[in-house]
Structures are given as C-alpha cells and as structure tokens.
Amino acid sequence: MTVGTDSGPMGDVDAFDRLRPLLFTIAYEMLGSAADAEDVLQDSYLRWRDTDPTQVHNVKAYLTQIVTRQSLNHLRTVRRRREEYVGSWLPEPIRTETDASHDVLLAESVSMAMLLVLETLGPTERAVFVLSEVFGHSLVDIAAMLGKSDATVRQIAHRARAHVQARKKRFEPDAETSRAVVGKFLRAAQTGDVQTLMDVLAPDIVQISDGGGKVSAARRPVVGAERVAAYLIGLVRKSLGDMTIEFGTYNALPAILLRGTDGAIDTVELIEVDGDRIVGLYAVRNPDKLRTAGLTRALDR
Structure with a gap:
C-alpha cells in the first residue's frame, strides 16, 4: 500500500x-x-x-x-x-x-x-x-x-x-506565575495555613484522586476551595516524615512528586493553574500508572 x-x-x-x-x-x-x-x-x-x-x-x-x-x-x-x-x-x-x-x-x-x-x-x-x-x-x-x-x-x-x-477549560500556561502559585500552595499546605491555601485555590477547584482500588485515595472528586483545603492539609499531616517532596513537570503542567522511604514514586500530583489560582489538582496514586513515571517522554506533533 x-x-x-x-x-x-x-x-x-x-x-x-x-x-x-x-x-x-x-x-x-x-x-x-x-x-x-x-x-x-x-x-x-x-x-x-x-x-x-x-x-x-x-x-x-x-x-x-x-x-x-x-x-x-x-x-x-x-x-x-x-x-x-x-x-x-x-x-x-x-x-x-x-x-x-x-x-x-x-x-x-x-x-x-x-x-x-x-x-x-x-x-x-x-x-x-x-x-x-x-x-x-x-x-x-x-x-x-x-x-x-x-x-x-x-x-x-x-x-x-x-x-x-x-x-474544555481555558489553557494559557505561564511558567513563571505557575511556579510562584505552586510554591505558595505547597508552603501553605505544609504549614497548615488554611487562609493562604484558600487564597490560592479557586472557589470551584476540583481535586481528583486515582488509586485504582489498589491504594487509598478519595473515591470521588473533592470540590470547592474549603473542602479541598481541608482534604490537602489532612493528607499532608499523614505524609509528614514518611514522604520526600520533589517538583517536576508532567503533561506540561507543574507537578509535585511524593516519594516513599524506599525512593519509589508514591504520588504524582499535577497542578492546573489559571492566572494566580489553582483550578484543578490531579493525584495519581495507582502504582500501575507510576511504573514509568520517572521517565521523561519526548513529544512531537
């Protein structure tokens, strides 16, 4: 042919x-x-x-x-x-x-x-x-x-x-603004600063977690700044001392990687930023989806 x-x-x-x-x-x-x-x-x-x-x-x-x-x-x-x-x-x-x-x-x-x-x-x-x-x-x-x-x-x-x-949502990536927003978000989550966390989260933010039934994860999306803030602070408190945190870029979005004591990637949390607010959080925890998460993929079109 x-x-x-x-x-x-x-x-x-x-x-x-x-x-x-x-x-x-x-x-x-x-x-x-x-x-x-x-x-x-x-x-x-x-x-x-x-x-x-x-x-x-x-x-x-x-x-x-x-x-x-x-x-x-x-x-x-x-x-x-x-x-x-x-x-x-x-x-x-x-x-x-x-x-x-x-x-x-x-x-x-x-x-x-x-x-x-x-x-x-x-x-x-x-x-x-x-x-x-x-x-x-x-x-x-x-x-x-x-x-x-x-x-x-x-x-x-x-x-x-x-x-x-x-x-579809509006998509206008701004790396510099995203880094500042993500840094503020992470500091607020780690310190339990609810007010700062609320300031950086969009009112209608959605947190989606994927554990695939193999690890613990919220079965349904968490919606709204107040509920997402409470969810995140609780999650961080559970993870303190057990996880190390890294920054990365996944799917062209800023992301936080959580690694366990064995060095394996436990969670990839992708952060969707619109302006100076976080509008979406996507936490992938299903280990089947993290097997090659450390590899950098070359994309083209």
Whole structure:
C-alpha cells in the first residue's frame, strides 16, 4: 500500500525511531495511557518491519495510519475495563520537558483536563479530533486513514469539535506565575495555613484522586476551595516524615512528586493553574500508572 507522495522511502528502524516521539504522542492522546501507547507502538513497529519501505511514498503518513488504527483497536478493548474502574479514573501521567508548554497546542492536548474531555468521546470521534485539531491532518486524509467517507468524517469532526469546545477549560500556561502559585500552595499546605491555601485555590477547584482500588485515595472528586483545603492539609499531616517532596513537570503542567522511604514514586500530583489560582489538582496514586513515571517522554506533533 502507498500513502502520499511527498517523501521518499526511509530505512524501517531509522524511520520509526525518528518518528517515535510523534507516534507516541498520537497513541498517548488516543489512549491516555503511556503503557498502552507503548504497546501500540510495539505492535505498529512489527507491522512496519514487515512492510517493504520502498513501496511507501510517505512514511510519516503511513506510520500515522498504522498507529491510529492500532490505537483505535486498543481503545475499544479497554473502554469496558475503564467503565469498571474502582474510584476516579485519571490518565497515566507522563513526565515532560520543562519547555513542553512552549507549544501551547501540544501542551493543552496532553493536559489532564483535555485528556479527560477526550475520554468522553467515542473512539472514532477521538481519533478524528486528535488527528485534525492537534496534528493538523486534513479530513480527507483522515477519511483515508480510517476507511470512511469524507462526508462521514466531516460530520464526526464537527460533532467532536463541538463536544470538546463545550467542555474544555481555558489553557494559557505561564511558567513563571505557575511556579510562584505552586510554591505558595505547597508552603501553605505544609504549614497548615488554611487562609493562604484558600487564597490560592479557586472557589470551584476540583481535586481528583486515582488509586485504582489498589491504594487509598478519595473515591470521588473533592470540590470547592474549603473542602479541598481541608482534604490537602489532612493528607499532608499523614505524609509528614514518611514522604520526600520533589517538583517536576508532567503533561506540561507543574507537578509535585511524593516519594516513599524506599525512593519509589508514591504520588504524582499535577497542578492546573489559571492566572494566580489553582483550578484543578490531579493525584495519581495507582502504582500501575507510576511504573514509568520517572521517565521523561519526548513529544512531537
């Protein structure tokens, strides 16, 4: 099968490795799981390895098609598992470069808030939205990738775009402001300064915790500044002496890492800042989602 005409054939290992950041980003945005994205990339590589690269005129488009279709197949198999998930489900956090937010569209597309919105789309809607809105593929190309008519894909794209726009939050990353807000937040939580904590939390803040039924975590979102402040102070008091705290960047958002006495990552708390207030907190504690949380992921689009 040949796809496109704007680039010549490349060696299969070199081509796949060169495009790996892009392919991983597509799979991750489709699945919300780094582990599942890596499985998709492995399956896609095996398919690519059995392909004669001299018959492929546009390697990037061809590999994008393979990864998209594999991601769709995988997404359909995991949806039932997520419906039966214990407690709140959050995407698997990925450690990103500190400058990942320089590409605002890419940063927004991997943010926890956006990934949770994408989770509410059907598999095909998600694929069409991600490929068109994030990666800039034409609807004609997407129709060919998915084996659907142009008219059908246009309808899907319109429906998915309206769905996302109605639910997405404003995303305007400001690293300097975020660092100041996060520093103030952490000091207030550690000292039990309720008033300062209330000042830095948005009135309608939401704290979501994901323990997967394997470790203790709030089963339902905690909503509102007062309730979130009380929750956080109680959590910090329990953790004092048992955890070490680090800062990091996950999903292009500032994050706090809690490590246990054995050095293993116990919690990744992602912090969503809007202006000078924290509007969202996402605590991932499910150990299955933290196995590779220390790895920095290269993203591309």
